[in-house]
Amino acid sequence: MNPIARISLIVAYAILALAALGRSSYQISTKFADAPLAYSVSAVSAALYLLIAIALWKSATGLALVGSAIELAGVLTVGTLGYIESSWWPDETVWTGYGSAYGWVPLILPMLALWALLRGRH
Amino acid sequence: MTSVFTDAVYPGMLIACGVLFIAGLLSTLIISQHRLLTWIVSAFWVVTFVEAVVIVGAVVGGDIPVVITVGYLLAAIALLFLLGIARLGAPDANLPDPNRPILQPDQIARVDGVAAMLVAVAAAVVAWRVAEIIGSAA
Numbered sequence: 001m002n003p004i005a006r007i008s009l010i011v012a013y014a015i016l017a018l019a020a021l022g023r024s025s026y027q028i029s030t031k032f033a034d035a036p037l038a039y040s041v042s043a044v045s046a047a048l049y050l051l052i053a054i055a056l057w058k059s060a061t062g063l064a065l066v067g068s069a070i071e072l073a074g075v076l077t078v079g080t081l082g083y084i085e086s087s088w089w090p091d092e093t094v095w096t097g098y099g100s101a102y103g104w105v106p107l108i109l110p111m112l113a114l115w116a117l118l119r120g121r122h
Numbered sequence: 123m124t125s126v127f128t129d130a131v132y133p134g135m136l137i138a139c140g141v142l143f144i145a146g147l148l149s150t151l152i153i154s155q156h157r158l159l160t161w162i163v164s165a166f167w168v169v170t171f172v173e174a175v176v177i178v179g180a181v182v183g184g185d186i187p188v189v190i191t192v193g194y195l196l197a198a199i200a201l202l203f204l205l206g207i208a209r210l211g212a213p214d215a216n217l218p219d220p221n222r223p224i225l226q227p228d229q230i231a232r233v234d235g236v237a238a239m240l241v242a243v244a245a246a247v248v249a250w251r252v253a254e255i256i257g258s259a260a
Binding site (some may be wrong): 003004006007008010011012014015018022025029030036057058061084 | 201202207221240244
């Protein structure tokens with residue numbers, strides 16, 4: 001994998017992990033009962049971002065690939081469910097609106113990561 | 123301290139983020155501009171330090187939500203450590219990690235440039251969120 005792409009992805013995932021970790025910690029510690037599903041999804045996304053950043057640093061390509069695929073599936077699922085079943089989400093998650101609150105980075109980043117990881121494998 | 127943040131520190135922070143972004147872009151495109159980026163990164167540490175001091179002052183002296191503001195303050199500080207991350211890939215970096223990427227000088231300039239652009243955007247968002255919190259509490 002191209003080292004520039006690798007470290008750039010690590011930085012991007014570290015920033016997203018920081019944002020998601022802060023958001024979920026605050027939501028879970030102050031108002032978890034209001035929207036347990038939404039806040040749990042935020043916590044899962046934070047853990048996933050951290051896992052992918054570490055996997056990229058450790059050159060665990062397989063783990064990073066699986067993590068990015070799960071992340072993309074999560075963004076697409078939560079984003080779509082947000083429109084189809086809006087009653088399930090009393091509050092927003094990191095992945096709500098396909099990550100629109102984060103400039104759609106949660107949607108774009110796993111695509112870039114998957115592309116870079118798969119390209120590096122061939 | 124709240125008006126100091128909204129009137130002076132927040133606009134200053136946005137300008138600093140803009141300068142950092144441009145320096146990062148230049149370093150990515152023109153390798154020789156990496157030196158300029160290192161100077162601007164040093165200045166950005168100072169600007170963030172000033173931001174942190176004013177935020178702490180606002181938290182202590184004002185009626186603003188403590189937990190979320192301190193959270194953003196910690197985020198602003200944590201972002202700084204991603205600046206110049208390419209140092210970890212320098213050939214002479216004394217790191218025991220066998221998986222670390224070894225970068226050439228041009229790659230170091232580009233990685234630092236990309237990191238600076240990402241951090242600039244994130245730091246601007248953090249400053250904006252703090253300004254929103256302080257502004258709504260004032």
